[in-house]
Amino acid sequence: MADGRERPKMLIADTEDGRRQLKNIFEAEYQVVETKDGGDLFAPMSENKFEVALIDIKFPHAREFVMRLKSDDHISEIPVLALVSNLDDGAQAMNNGATDFLMRPYHPLITRHRVRNIVDKFMVERLLAHSHVDLATLDPHNHVELDRLTGLYNRDAFCQRAAALMQTNLDQKYYIIYFDISCFKAVNDLFHVETGNSILRTAANYFKRQVDPSVGLCGHLEADHFVMCIPQNKINVGNMLDGLDGAIQALDISHNILFYAGVYPVNNVDLPVDQMCDRANMALKKIKGNYMNRYAYYDDGMREVMLQDQMIVRDMEAALAQNQFAIFLQPVYNVKTDSIESAEALIRWFHPINGMVSPGKFIPVFERNGFIVKTDRFVWEEVCKFIRQQREETGQVIPVSVNVSRLNFYNLDLLEFLLGLLEKYDLESWMLKLEITESAYTDNPHQLMSIIKAFREEGFPVLMDDFGSGYSSLNMLKNLPVDVLKVDMAFVRELEESERAYMILKFIMMLARELGMDVIVEGVETKKQLDYLTSLGADKIQGYYFSRPLPVPDFKKLVESKQNK
Ligand code: C2E
Ligand code: CA
Ligand code: CA
Numbered sequence: 163m164a165d166g167r168e169r170p171k172m173l174i175a176d177t178e179d180g181r182r183q184l185k186n187i188f189e190a191e192y193q194v195v196e197t198k199d200g201g202d203l204f205a206p207m208s209e210n211k212f213e214v215a216l217i218d219i220k221f222p223h224a225r226e227f228v229m230r231l232k233s234d235d236h237i238s239e240i241p242v243l244a245l246v247s248n249l250d251d252g253a254q255a256m257n258n259g260a261t262d263f264l265m266r267p268y269h270p271l272i273t274r275h276r277v278r279n280i281v282d283k284f285m286v287e288r289l290l291a292h293s294h295v296d297l298a299t300l301d302p303h304n305h306v307e308l309d310r311l312t313g314l315y316n317r318d319a320f321c322q323r324a325a326a327l328m329q330t331n332l333d334q335k336y337y338i339i340y341f342d343i344s345c346f347k348a349v350n351d352l353f354h355v356e357t358g359n360s361i362l363r364t365a366a367n368y369f370k371r372q373v374d375p376s377v378g379l380c381g382h383l384e385a386d387h388f389v390m391c392i393p394q395n396k397i398n399v400g401n402m403l404d405g406l407d408g409a410i411q412a413l414d415i416s417h418n419i420l421f422y423a424g425v426y427p428v429n430n431v432d433l434p435v436d437q438m439c440d441r442a443n444m445a446l447k448k449i450k451g452n453y454m455n456r457y458a459y460y461d462d463g464m465r466e467v468m469l470q471d472q473m474i475v476r477d478m479e480a481a482l483a484q485n486q487f488a489i490f491l492q493p494v495y496n497v498k499t500d501s502i503e504s505a506e507a508l509i510r511w512f513h514p515i516n517g518m519v520s521p522g523k524f525i526p527v528f529e530r531n532g533f534i535v536k537t538d539r540f541v542w543e544e545v546c547k548f549i550r551q552q553r554e555e556t557g558q559v560i561p562v563s564v565n566v567s568r569l570n571f572y573n574l575d576l577l578e579f580l581l582g583l584l585e586k587y588d589l590e591s592w593m594l595k596l597e598i599t600e601s602a603y604t605d606n607p608h609q610l611m612s613i614i615k616a617f618r619e620e621g622f623p624v625l626m627d628d629f630g631s632g633y634s635s636l637n638m639l640k641n642l643p644v645d646v647l648k649v650d651m652a653f654v655r656e657l658e659e660s661e662r663a664y665m666i667l668k669f670i671m672m673l674a675r676e677l678g679m680d681v682i683v684e685g686v687e688t689k690k691q692l693d694y695l696t697s698l699g700a701d702k703i704q705g706y707y708f709s710r711p712l713p714v715p716d717f718k719k720l721v722e723s724k725q726n727k
Contacts, residue, residue: 169193170213175203175221176245180266184216187270188277190355191311203227214281216264218245219255241280247574267609269572270350275384282316309382311359312366320381321435324391327379328431331393338435339390339399340424340442341365341406344450346386348604349417361410361419362386368409372402389439399423399457422450423457444468474527477513482536486512489544490711491562493720494682494704497696502724504561504595506704507545508711509537525567534567539579541565545594546587548714552721560721563595563625568602571609577616591621597648599627603638614642625682630670639677647674651685654705657694664694671698 172192174184181196188194192213197203203223217224224244244255244263252263262280264273307319315323328336343349343361350358362382369380369388378392406421424446426438444467445460481487491505511519528534545562553559570576584591596617603610614624623645626638631650649670656663667683674681683695686705695703709720 171195171211173197173212173215173217175215175217175224177218180218180245180268183268184273186355187268187273190359191274212240214277214284215240215242216245216277217242217260219251219260225258241284243277243280265572266574267572271347271385278384312362312382314366314369314388315379315381317381317383317436320379320383320389320391321439323379324381324435324438325431327391328428332431335394336428336431337390337392337394337397337399338426338428338438338442339392339397340426340439340446341388341390342422342424342443342446342450343386344420344422345417346419349415349419352417353415357415358386360413361415364409364413365406365421368406372405383439387443389442391435394427399425403456420453420456422446424448424460425457426460440468441465470523471527473516474519474524475531478524478528478533481511481513482540486514487537487540488512488713489541489548490713491548491717492704492711493709493717494563494702495708497692497701497703502560502721503702504563505717506563506597506711507541507548507565509541510711529567529569532569534569535573538565538567538570542580542594543583546583546589549589549593550587552718555718556722559593561593561595561623563597563623565597565599565627568599568605571602571606571613576613577620580617580622581620592623595623595625595646597625597627598644600629600631600638603642607638607641611641614644618643618645630666639673644679646680646682648704649681649683649700654683654685654687654691654695657691664698667695667700668698671700675699 169192171194172188173195174181174188175197176184178198181198185194185196195212203217203221217227219225227242241261242259244252244260245266246252246255246263247266249265252265255263261284262276264276307315309316314320324338328334343365346358346361349361365388366380366382369390373380373390373392374396377396378390380391381389383389403421403423407419410419410421424442424444426442426445428438441460441464444464445458448464449455449458488510489507490510491507493502494504494506495501496503509521509525511521511524513519525534528537542564545564549559549562573579580594580596581591583589584594598610598614617624624643625646625648626642626644627648628650629647630653647670649667653663653667657667671681680702681700682702682704683700684704686692686695686703686707688707691705692703692707712720
């Protein structure tokens with residue numbers, strides 16, 4: 163390591179493929195010791211002083227090993243994470259004494275954070291158990307307070323110390339500033355982990371130089387997130403960002419790395435500092451990715467959004483248990499045959515106090531906290547029930563498309579779950595269409611490709627949602643064999659004013675025809691838009707012009723009236 167400290171040791175007992183992935187994720191931070199056959203997991207333990215062990219619970223001696231943990235004093239101080247392929251195995255491993263588990267396929271960022279959190283927690287517990295130290299009296303250079311990569315304060319230490327600083331200087335006005343790099347993930351994907359790490363260390367060193375420790379302080383929260391607490395009259399945020407860019411450019415990495423900052427002017431020193439950080443982060447999120455605007459100040463409107471988000475998180479589990487979610491169906495019209503050829507299922511939340519909450523508000527929250535996986539599965543099942551019922555009542559099937567949020571791709575049993583639904587409701591895969599948003603491609607192109615392939619092999623039609631809204635549309639098309647492109651609404655919005663939008667749509671239609679893909683255009687609201695689109699050869703249309711998303715009974719009536727015409 164650049165600071166001369168030796169890297170701690172990590173034991174990895176996993177399949178060859180798993181070892182390779184985990185090594186990629188951890189080798190910058192740890193000296194990785196691998197065991198290939200899991201033969202004797204105890205031997206490496208007694209020879210080495212490990213900081214953490216990751217163990218495939220399918221290895222012959224793994225269960226016994228994890229069981230022994232509870233009784234062995236020496237080993238029980240080491241966190242052991244079970245490597246599993248499904249939640250049941252994870253739960254079982256924890257029952258047997260594993261500290262936590264990691265689920266395949268390993269998501270680099272989540273895996274890294276999870277391990278880091280657990281190791282830190284163990285370290286604190288070990289210290290407390292052995293030396294009876296009080297956390298508040300820890301030496302400021304103690305490694306528990308400092309982030310090991312950057313040498314800046316970690317989250318807890320930063321929050322404690324910033325609170326103390328502000329409380330002892332009540333006549334001084336402070337900023338809490340949150341820094342974040344655009345596209346850091348891409349940097350980590352494109353280059354070696356060490357490149358990402360050197361960016362973080364360079365930024366940390368710059369912060370250390372800029373902030374006089376007698377007046378302010380800096381912290382490294384996680385990944386590419388930094389925070390600073392500094393008197394308002396001691397900083398010019400714009401200059402600070404320029405300097406930071408300069409320091410990073412000196413590393414000569416062939417990728418445009420830009421820092422963004424969100425600034426919370428502290429007006430209530432009694433607010434917990436991590437909430438101040440959240441507010442600064444909220445301001446940051448407004449402008450991240452915007453080249454013209456590199457920093458922004460927090461305002462109270464953002465707080466409203468946060469409160470709303472908190473309400474959503476607080477109530478979501480109960481909402482699912484109490485049936486507050488329902489699906490609406492929006493028809494997709496075939497203009498040529500003048501018929502409803504399919505529908506899209508869109509989730510609705512009827513909150514007992516707040517009334518109908520828009521998916522635009524709660525979906526992004528669910529995507530951040532992972533709850534989307536549960537609601538998506540709920541929607542898929544509701545859709546299957548609908549298709550089944552419709553077939554029983556009318557003898558006909560209208561295929562329905564469902565949204566498959568990108569987080570689902572990290573669940574190994576995704577395909578199994580979908581096939582299970584088909585079996586349960588006695589349906590066929592062509593009846594359930596899967597909409598995948600274009601932006602999922604940038605997360606993990608290879609994985610997405612293989613999932614789409616597997617879906618199609620099972621006969622599920624795959625739709626590329628919001629096509630044209632991302633950066634990688636064309637590049638992606640080359641690699642992703644989808645059945646339908648759903649053209650993003652933004653094109654339709656601009657169709658009437660912008661010649662460019664018209665040309666692009668025309669090009670998309672041509673391309674789709676060439677590649678043998680279907681096109682659905684969504685967001686069509688007016689006759690004029692429809693006429694433009696039909697002149698371009700677009701005939702599958704979803705939009706308010708024909709119908710808004712409808713409650714299931716209304717949708718059924720619409721289908722019926724259309725057929726009786
Ligand atoms: P999306 O998948 O692009 O869905 C289309 C959205 O456009 C829907 O908004 C629909 O009501 C709206 N829309 C359709 N036609 C028109 C039109 O002519 N004009 C206008 N202005 N809007 C139109 P909705 O239902 O509010 O959903 C918003 C987004 O929330 C969806 O965008 C999707 O990303 C997400 N979402 C909704 N339901 C689910 C779900 O069950 N699972 C997941 N993962 N995401 C969902
Ligand atoms: Ca959709
Ligand atoms: Ca869409």
